[in-house]
Structures are given as structure tokens and as C-alpha cells.
Amino acid sequence: MLTTRELNRATLARQLLLGRADLDAWGAVSHLCGMQAQEPQEPFTGLWSRLRDFAPAGLDGLVTGRRAVRVHLMRRTVHLVTSDDVLAWRSRHADMLRQKVLGVYRADLAGVDLVELAAAGREVLAEGPASAAEVVRALGGRWPSVAPRALGEMVIAALVPVVQTPPRGLWRARGGVRNALLADWLGREPDPPDDGDPVGRELVRRYLAAHGPASSGDLRMWSGLAGLPAAVAAVRGELVSFRDERGRELLDLPDAPRPDGDVPAPVRFLPAFDNAILGYQDRSRIVDDAHKGLSVAGERVVLVDGRVTATWRVAEDVVRVAPLRELTAGERDEVVAEGERLAGFLTGGDRVVVG
Template sequence: MRISAQERRARLGARQMLAAPNRAETVEEVAERLVGLHATDATSVVLSARARLAEPMLAELDRALYEDRTVVRMHAMRRTLFAVPTALVPMFHAATAAKVAARERTMLLRQLASSDSGTGGGVRDAEWLAEAEREAWEALADFGEEGASSAQLSDRVPRLRETITLSPGKRYEATLRVGGSVLRLLAMDGRVRRARQIGGWASSQFRFVPAPEPQHLEGGAAQAELVRRWLATYGPGTSDDLRWWTGLTRTEVHRALGRLDVVEVRLDDGTGWSAADDTGADAAHPEPWAAFLPTLDPATMGWKQRDFCLDPAHRDLLFDSAGNGGPTVWWNGEMVGAWAQRGDGRIVWRLLADRGAQARTAVAEEAERLEGWLAERGLVSSFPAPLTRELTG
């Protein structure tokens, strides 16, 4: 079976909930169907959800993340921070986060061993780290439901005020408190979670609260479920797409595919995989749509091979050198430009491809809606692509 680039773009609009008839009612639905929302850039969670909600209200994000706590931030695929439905935390933890946490622990122990403690040269080994984690967790529990920041915990727990030196002797040498690393490790282990932001929805500073221990799932089954969910929303895609997005090894990806009912399909750029029962009927008659998507949006970051939705000549304008996608303008499943918000609140954009008068009108209308929604909220992208910098410069 062959699936064309045009058909893949139609599926993208329907399954990514970007075409108007496919919009979601709740943040939980968005986070589940997208298999998590990128959350490394704090504003991306809000703007990615906004683009897919039938009624995009900031209060809906607040409800899901902080009142009902049905969506939580956690480290998952490729050590990246995602906002995921609480019900799927065990799957993400078993499929990806547990391995990430083990690597993080090994790295932190190595940093501790190679850096002066600043407290008389005491040995900082696995036993020392376990005690620091225990003290941090117990202190955190005392703060109640509102939680505590890394700085507040460090004030309470002396061990967390100790420092580590990264890249000693190099021009980019840095000295950090242990507290931030310990909290991050506790979060990766699923023992604490990020609570409400400090300073509003665009802030990258969080309070932390204790979390219930994740339910244990078998790793292979969890990885198969993760791959199944990716295929349902992003498929068809190649093995390289799956490896890149999940962070799994080649062996793990093929083992997961072997546990699923999948078929090989021919794509314009090679051979890919699709769920055996995926007929694409949900995207048979797509409605035209335009979207302004934020940095690291799932639609931008969903595939390693993006030729079906991105002209290769535009890649270096829309992605930074590390492969992070900046704010993008979309038309009918294709990245056609970039956008930014200037200091005065204006939304500015530039189209890199001319798709006709209907596209130009729809893009302009969507820019006006976004500008009104953002109002005077200052928006700064953590990963600005070259064209984003040019627009704001």
C-alpha cells in the first residue's frame, strides 16, 4: 500500500486536531491524542493546546494542570519534558523515563565524585545521594499541596546547598547547587512532580510536590503501547521517525512493532509503518485550515523525516542547529512560514511559500485571533529559529 505526502498532510490536520471539525473539548484529550505535549518551553504547552481546543481558554489549562491535576509534567522521551495525562504516567515511565532516570543518576554520581563538596571534602557517593533524596522528599512533604521551589528546599536541607562544578577548567565552567539536580532526579524517578509555575504561565520556574509512586508496568509492553499511540496520531512513519521521537533503540522499536498489528507501507521518502487497520478514513475530506504553532509543537517535532510537510529548503530557517523547531505557520498540513510576537504585542509572520489567496487570508485571520488571545502577554521563545530572530529583530 502506498500513502502519498498529500494524504499524510490530510491525516496530520485531522489527527493533530488542527482542522476546525477535529478540535478537542479538553486539555486531557489534547495531551492524550498527541501522546504528550512538549513542555521544555513553558509557553509551548499553552499554545499547543490553544491551537487544538474548540474553546481555547487559559482557565482550561489551569484546571487540568493545577486544579484537577489530570495532566502533569514529566521527563519522558529523549529526557525531554512533556505534559501528559495522569492516567498515562505509568506507561511513559516504564517505556522511557525509567531508563532516562538511571542515566541521570549515573551522571550525577559522577559529577558529585569529581567535584569538591565545599563542606570539608566529605565523600559524596550513592549513599550520600540517597540521603539527600530522602531529606528533600521529607522536607517537600512539609510544604503541603502548594509545594516548594528548589530554592525553598535548599534553604531547608543543607545537603542541597552543596555545589558541583561542571566542566572544570573550561571557559564554560559552571558551578551549580546540588538541589536542582536532586529534584530533577526525583522527578525523573516519578517521586515528585512539578506543580504550579512561579511567575505565571510563561515561567520556567516551578514548585514541586510529592507524587505517588508510579504503577509498575513491564517495559516492553509499555514501549509497544507508546509506539501504538504514536502510529495512531503520527502514522504512517518510518523506523527512524519512531527512534527519533521515542528515544528508543533500533532493537526496542522493532521489538515494539513486532508486538503490534502493523503493516509496511510505501511513502514518498521510503518505507514506513502503519497500523494494519488504519484506513485514513478520518481524513478523507479535510477542511482547509491555518495554524500558528509554537516552539516545539508536536506537529513540528513529530517526525525526523519531514519532507512530506516541510520544504527541505526551508528547514534551516524554521529549525535551529540542534533540531528544535521554532514558531511555525501552517496551511493544510504544511509548514509554510514562521511567526513571532514583538515587544508591543503585535504578531508578525512571514510566508515562505505562496499557497494562494485563500491561504493568505486564512493566515492573516489566524494571526489576528492569536494576537487578540495573547493580548499583552509577553512571549519569548526559548528556542528561536533563525527566521524567528529575524522577525523580532
């Protein structure tokens, strides 16, 4: 059995939060299997909290150099992933993306031939990057009775593999979302599906390397994919298994780090929607049940002794921390010290207010 504290330390180690890693931005994004990025600036804080020598220009260079892209992928949310991974994974996620959009807009899209819609969307985007509004305007004449939002979401988030182009997602850049065909942006189409599902098996291994030990339910929550039991079964012989304090089976790679529960965990400031929380079905390893909705709501959180203990925001160039419980004097000092470093990164100053 793994105690909750041991599971917490394993999670922090896999998520590069137990000690800042000597990786570049590409290595970190690849290791983490991507970073949730619907809020374009959040990955910068996520990488700053994880890497020893992170500079925003490094991530900007990946995006402008087309080595990393912003795409709808896991759970149909926007993720920052390496170009290698999106080319390998996009086809495996295609059915899930389509079904999630249909789950919202099925009535609006009744009677629409999705193959025809996909082809029409590709034609529009083949002319160059376009906003969702521009895509909808181009398609509206052919489907005048369909709600514009349904048309746009189905084309851009599901039917047609696209990327969000810069300056969206660059450091301190502003700009609306413009979409380009993934194949045009990266120079080739995504890898086709493989009935043997080697992609699914690799997703299991990659997920456990970044998030394990974890249950099959955790894997499903992170990916949004319902069709991974066969992939888990196929690699089970490579894995070790544990039980958590709630009795759930947890799978893991045999040689992955599982630190002792007494290993000190430094204070860390996490961005909104961080994978360290959203990457699991059961988030009790890192956040109390009473607070598990914070990250879903878009709150930025502070880890103290490895657990969600405060929220934070920046207002008027001040990092403002709101504790969820009373902090000890030592904890407050650690929060202030890390908050000052974060303020220097985000604002160039060092002002922190706790409470």
C-alpha cells in the same frame, strides 16, 4: 505507497490540525500523548489551534487539579502529560532519562553512587517542593567536588520521578521551576516496570494514533527510547504498513484516519517545539528540508496548505508573520484571518502584520 501529500493530511488529522476537535483539554493532551512544554505557555497556543472551544482555564484546572503534570519524559524534555500517562510511562523511560543525563555529565559524576544520590535527592524533596538550586545546596556538602548542575540534572531530570508544580505552566503565570515528588503530588508511585513490556506495546499504539503512519525511527525520535523494537514486533500483527516516497516502511493502525491528499488544510499557527514537527525523525511530511531546523530552534511556525510556510511571534501585542516563501493573495488572506483570531486569544486585540 503514501505520497508526501497523503502523509501530510494523515499527520494533520492525527494531530487535530485538519479541523478543530470537539475535545476538552484533557482529551486532547491524552490523545496527543502529551505536549512538549519546556516553554510553559506554548501548550496553550497548541491547544487553541487544535480545539473548537478551548479556554485557558480548562488547562489550568487540569494542572491545579493534578490531572495533568509537567515532567521530564520523552527525549528528557519537559512534557505536559496526563497524570494517568506519567504514572504508566515514567518507569519505562527511567533508563533513557538516566543515560541521557550521563551522556552530558558522565565525567562530572564519575565515582558518584547513583543509588545513594537518588536516595539523598528523595530525602530532600520529601520535605516539600524545591527548586533545583535548593536541591543542589542540600546535596552539595555530600558531593562537594561534583558540578552543581550535574547533581541537579541527575536528581531532578533522571533519578527521582518529580513533577513541576504550579504556578509554573498556568496561563500567563510567572514563576521559577519548583519540583515535587511525583508520588507525593499524585498520591502513588509510578507503575513498576513489567518484563513483558505491555507499556512499550501501548506506547506504540498510542504514538501511531496521534502521529501515524510512521516508521520505527520516527517512534524512536519521538520517545527517545531505543528499546522499542520488541514492542513494535509484538504488535506488528495488529498493524498495516505502507511505503513513503523515500521508500521507508511506515506502520499504522488499520482503522486510523488517512484522508485523501486533496482534502483542504486550514492555516494553523503552531507553538514552539510542536509535536507535529518534532514527533518524527523524517519531518519532510510537514516541513521542507531547508526549514526543518526551525522548530528545534524554538521558532513558532505557520502551516499553509499543511506545510511550514512562515514563522510568527508576538511583539507589542501584534502577531508578526514572516513568510518563508511568497504567499498568494488567498493564502495571505487566510493567514491574516487566522492570525487575527490568534491575536484575540493571546492579546485581546486583532493586529496582524505579514511580511
